[in-house]
Amino acid sequence: MDVQRIILIGALAIISYMLVLQWNQDYGVQPEPVAQTESVSAYQSNTDTPTESSSDLPQTATAGTTDVPGAKAVVNNQQKQLISVKTDVLELLIDSKGGDIIEVALPEYKAVLGSDQPFVLLEQNGNRTYVSQSGLIGTNGPDADPAGRPTYTTAANSYSLEGDELVVDLVHTADDAVTITKRYRFTPGSYEVTLEYLVNNGSAENWQGKLFGQIKRDGSGDPSETTDMGMQSYLGAVFSTTENSYEKVDFDDMREANFKAVSQDGWVAMSQHYFLSAWIPAAGAEYSYSSRVSGGNHIAGFVSPGFDVAPGETKTVSANFYAGPKVTELLEAAAPDLELTVDYGILWFIASPMAMVLKWIQGFVGNWGVAIIFITILVKALLFQVNAKAFKSMAKMRKFGPEMTRLKELYGDDRQKMSQSMMELYKKEKINPLGGCLPIVAQMPVFISLYWVLLESVELRHAPFMLWITDMSVMDPYFLMPILMGGTMFIQQLLNPTPPDPMQAKIMKMLPIVFTFFFLWFPAGLVLYWLVNNVLSIAQQYVINKQIDGEGPKKA
Template sequence: MDIQRTVLWIALAIVSYLMVLAWNEDYQPTSPNPTTAQQQTASQSTGDADLTAPDPDATDDEFATPETTDQPSVASGKSAPSEPDSGQTITVTTDVLKLTIDRVGGNIIGTSLLKYRADRNDPEPLKLLQNNPRLTYRLESALIGRDGPDGRNREEPPVYQAKQSSYQLGDDQDTLTVDLVLEARDGVTITKRYTLNRDSYEIDVRYRIDNQSDDAWQGNLAGKIVRDQSGDPTAQNTLGIQSFLGMVLSTPEDPYEKYDFGDLSDNPINRSVEGGWVAFLQHYFLSAWVPSDEMTHQYQTTRRNNLQVMGFVSQATSVAPGEQQQVGARAYIGPKVIERLETVAPNLDRTVDFGFLFFIAHPLFVVLDWFHSLVGNWGVSIILLTVSVKLLFFKLSATSYRSMARMRAVAPQLTRLRELYGDDRQRMSQEMMALYKREKINPLGGCLPILVQMPVFISLYWVLFESVQLRHAPFMLWINDLSVMDPYFILPLLMGASMFLQMQLNPTPPDPMQAKLMKMMPVMFTVFFLWFPAGLVLYWLVNNILSIAQQWYITRQITAEGTGKGS
């Protein structure tokens, strides 16, 4: 019985740990936004004009080309513009994306995800990339190196020309192409082409260099993710467990390396890699650069004043006089959906982090997603998943419930043994084990349901926490978001009541301490589950109801068998 008590304490310890995390997250003092504080400091020392004026030198010496060996130093110019001039931008809209592109540099400085909302009650689409005083998060691409218009020693940043100020994917179109044209120098024309497809968050960014001059042209493609160090605006800290916020680098040697802001500040990266990709992750969403897997790239990180710069520089591209060349990379700006990420780049789907029990969580999500394709409601899908898990472990649970039913039947004999050998614990344990063996009772049988449920429970939590499909997903009535806690605590109270009823079907443990612990468990679990995602509480509630039905039926069977033998 000591083993059974230990198992119960372990289960309580796991849930208690999650609860402590939630308490610390909810009541720890909030720290000021580091970016805001730095911008305020900068504005006090340099004036507001420096925060909004374009900085032509912002990219000078920022990234080294593969032809050089020196790690670039931190850029020390003025702060990058916090809000571009509206006359210098164009908008590009598809069925899922709305991009804002600055003609100065031709970079993506704003992105709205049209299929997602920032808040459940806000009809406005979620803005992932932004360039304003609250958040600086941009995706930049450039041609640097010897003749690149974005390279060092350029007096002014390149200003691209576009035929229109806005582009939109038509109902009869599957592909939208946006060309930005730059007369780089006499005889050299550079066209920066953005290509977007219907129902896709992938963007092809390609430079076409047309060299009609008398001299050879040479430059390096660079892709950068520029982000301040502010927090995650899409984070949902249901249990105090925060999703990862930072950079991920994928290489053939290590397909998934994570670096948070502290890592990037302490140890800047400068690594030569064939293929690979670089991404910036936040809860549910990411941005990534995926360069050609047939070339060697220099992956680097540095600082641009208070901004983190993460990206790559490709090998030099040379264009002979009278010739044309193209060089480019693919970008992804959107949700962390496994099916989409698998088609973009190898291992990019690993950004959907299902925790250390991923080998259980991923199959759970596959089954859950399949149920959703049938019924169209994630709450109903969770109920169907619960029934499936219950059927999978039906025989194991039945064996456990039979053991507990037999233990209830021999409860009077256990009471008698306690009266006879209460002062001799060793003798009482021997007699109890002999009784269990004689009656074919497994003393650990009551622990099996908990042991089976805990890995599934933890895995399902990560599925709910990481799956963007369940973000803002309604169930019915008052449950309008399964990924956060029940706003009225009705599901946790129902779960506690079901757990209390289930405990009534279990035999009273002979150990007084264990008996008190069993009586406290429904109350403690109810308190803990107040902070759990509603979808997770729904799973546990349905599982309890199914367990009660199964246990009640088996107990009646055992009782009937005992009555039949007695007659």
């Protein structure tokens, strides 16, 4: 290859690289801080804000009443009041009308890398409707009142956790002398919120009701999704019952039919990339779980069995609400099987132990990129013998390539004799012509499993590696690692035998370019794994080639 041709190819490569950079800047996914829109009450007369529909509540809430979609409660200043609650890991807004949680921000997780703005999981505004609702329905439940949701009063408009526990009481007193306290409990470092309803029956009649909890979300996209390329994390509802510990019900499923199940214990969740919200009813009772669509919102929730409060008595019902990251240890502590929402796909039996080992290594090295390098070395060691056999077979095919060419020229169009001679050569030299496929076949399950581990591990979100790689969960901003990965694939091909079929040889030469293009928008952590794997494969194959080249041909 002359110097002029090398210069032209180099110039073309540089121009192509600059074009890809510019294209990504203009059209690629560019995470930018989004101006936070304040969440608002759903019970306002202003037509520019969302309004609550009676059909948004469980059906038993409207039993015996006229269901008028869009019916609004009378609004006053007190009903518009939002209650602010802050802990070390949660920042919430509670609507005094109904006592629903209409906003949850996570200060430990930033909206985008380098921003001080916390990631907002739940919100109710013009951007998105994603809220946690709860109440008392049934015969005497205040949320079953056709006049609208109950209005609660609080001692303050703002609360902050100081000490071991924060208790926020919302109080509602009905005309019949029944006092209902909706109590939220918060503890340091916890993404779980305990909800308690204390029903004090000061009337002369028996009080009957049911507890419901539900998560309402519109059909907007996942704000925590980092890429439009490749497989995406699940977005939708999840139910856990005695019959099925982990059952997905996505938004399309909800629009087609309502999900209904009755189960002892269980939970209901709304899952997205990296984060989760879930209602976990108190253990020891049989609950009704369901989903439905109302006014464009997708609703998934539970209803408790009915309970009675005799005159002069006080009774408490409770449930826990989780809103936070999909960290396996936190989810395991919150509820049985809740950790299954960290969904590793069909190869979970490979991905789960891989995730455990990756986190264990990271605990020692303190860097997720270095942990990925170590787990790549570990996987390579486990597959060492499989790869060694394949590389030996390829090295022998490379060494005896001239002999194969001679046999092809000798027998010409006599394919039967040529095939017979080839098989004798393969048998004598212990060559497996399909051996070169073994490394790729063995690596693919590991590769796919690691893809899901990196995709689902919130710990890698905004986790830096080194130099320009500041977030292992998103693509390399300068595409340097994918280019290096493509270069290592090209070097591997130089160490492999050239396929005898000209068309196959051309396809193999194109593979590094094709793989490089696909990997441009893959998470940097995944590209790092493949790059390190290629480097280790090159070293192993180079040593084996030298060993095979030093051996003489076997005697017949």
